[in-house]
Amino acid sequence: MSDQQDITQQQFLDMVDRFINLANDVGKSLPRSKVSAALLFAAARYNAFN
Numbered sequence: 378m379s380d381q382q383d384i385t386q387q388q389f390l391d392m393v394d395r396f397i398n399l400a401n402d403v404g405k406s407l408p409r410s411k412v413s414a415a416l417l418f419a420a421a422r423y424n425a426f427n
Contacts, residue, residue: 396416400416403415
């Protein structure tokens with residue numbers, strides 16, 4: 378089965394919102410600049426293998 382499944386625009390935006398909500402939750406206890414850096418680093422690591 379291919380991992381390239383079609384999703385709706387709303388599903389995509391919901392997924393984006395989940396990442397933002399997680400970052401906002403973490404940002405309550407850590408500096409937002411560090412949360413931003415971690416999010417960017419995680420995206421880079423994830424995309425290195427896709």
